[in-house]
Amino acid sequence: MSEDDLTAEAAYESARARQWRERLRGPVSRRTLFRLSAAGAAGAGLGAAGGLARPADAAGPIVKPLPPELFVAHGTNAETRWEAMRDQGYLTPADRFFVRNHIATPLIDARTWRLRLWGTGLHGSPTEERPVEFTYEDLLGMRAETITAFIECTGNGRGFFTSQQGQQVSGTPWKLGAIGVARWRGVRLASVLERAGLTRHAVDVLPRGLDAEYVDGGVNMGRVRRPLPVAKALKDVLLAYEMNGAPLPPDHGHPVRLVVPSWVGIASIKWLGDIQVSDQPLFSPWNTRYYRLFGDAYPPEGSAPLTRMNVKSAFELPWDATFPGGRVHVLHGRSWSGNGRIRQVSVSTDGGATWHRAKLHGPGHARAWVRWQYPWRTPSAPGSHVLMARATDETGATQPATVPHNTLGYLFGAVVRHPVTIS
Incomplete structure (x- = not known):
């Protein structure tokens, strides 16, 4: 299967399901997927890399100002008002870029931050306790690349299911302001994986953020993390440390975030802390419980995990x-x-x-x-x-x-x- 095939939802799910069936010798049900993602959450709070400097009692989930003429506040999130983009040029300024947080923006010291890579998809199978590490300075010293790309919340436009189609949905009722385009500068994820010792048997990578553990309905889902197939990781994914010519602001992933072009925003993990690299498919709540299509038109386990955004x-x-x-x-x-x-x-x-x-x-x-x-x-x-x-x-x-x-x-x-x- 080509790398382009693995950026389509159906092909991505088919490949992952086939790999997992070969291991389990049986079908993959939604219950199995939930169990696997829950098991992954058990260790999701371990190995927080980098000095978290945000005080426990810091006010508000978002650091930057949210003037009402620029944003519509949605709890931990902030939606860009489209009239605020008039006469702003092609790129979305950082002070107008939407914010999608699960919890609160962490404040991280780049001097003590480390990116840790580990797992069976790397030579020597480094462990979470003894990973391959990169400092912020290490990344700055590598060959840089710049891309112009949008990041968009998968739920962008969600409010119109109700207001236009009369259908009830759950989640933040965005209109169309959960998108922004920026010029991102950083290091290709492929370069870092190569330096870390990527093997030809690697299947998935699982980037994980440094924001607080996410609890939904009393269930601790762990830190935000979302698997990517190695084919996509090697194609065009960026470890970004700059946004529009300046270091990433805290709300947009400082010191380093992923930028996964054209894909659902959840794939572009902010405040990146570690990446598991595996020779077997990986799961998390963010590709089993969330970020699939559920409902009467879909199977019980939902659609394939969502990848590309639509028009x-x-x-x-x-x-x-x-x-x-x-x-x-x-x-x-x-x-x-x-x-x-x-x-x-x-x-x-x-x-x-x-x-x-x-x-x-x-x-x-x-x-x-x-x-x-x-x-x-x-x-x-x-x-x-x-x-x-x-x-x-x-x-x-x-x-x-x-x-x-x-x-x-x-x-x-x-x-x-x-x-x-x-x-």
Whole structure:
């Protein structure tokens, strides 16, 4: 199986299930997956690398300011307001980049931080207690690479399952502001794995963050961690230490985070502490209990673990924006896809009755977004209207009118109905 095949959900799950069946000599049920991920949680609190400097009584789960004109606060998370991106250029400034935290942002001293690699997929099978270690200075001394890529929460758009489709889902009710594009600089994960002694038998890597252990419904899930197939790890994953030309801010992963281009945001582990490298498939709650599609349209164990993000579009406008009537107003927006470049964006100003081609402009990176604009002559009469934007990527994938329901509200990729008022 090629490395590209292993970046597709179905192929990824098939390969992992086959490997695991060969070991267990039996089928892989959802109960088995949950048991395996729970067993992995037992040791998930061990080996915290690097000096955690955040006081236990620190106020608030997010360090940076969250002015209401820039963010919508969602508990431990913060959603970027799309109107705050107007006139901001191609990249999302760090002070406007969304925040997705399970608990609270840890403050970590880069001078004492260590990245620890261990497991049966490395020569000599170093253990968690005696790993291969890299310091921050070690990474700075290695060949650097820069990529421009989006990071997007898998639940981005979740609120529209309820507001547009009338379906109940659980989780943070994001609109479309759980995405940001940055220029990331760091070291290829492939280079670090090679130096650590990657073997040809390695199957999965399991990066783990240094934030506090996550408890859900009274069950300790351990530190946030999400397996990646070695094929993806070697392809384009970055150990990033800079964001938009500056050291990573605390809320975005200081001192080092993963950037896994085009994939679900949970794969881009922040505050990276250690990486298990295994010659057998690895599991965690974040690829068994979460980040699969569950519901009536899916098998009991859920879909395959989610990988690539889907196609979306957003207007750089406030929700319920107001326009004066009888004037030309240039609508601005951005579209993106985990499949690659956006080839076309169409805009409707009458709730989907008619569609018109928007003009794409500026950069259109394959792993980021493209900006677009469309001139709209607003109606003379006051009233309510619905704006819609629909993108098509280079694979031909186009945003649909609706998407199938899933109980955790992942991957809402339907065209969003953006209400506006003519005054």
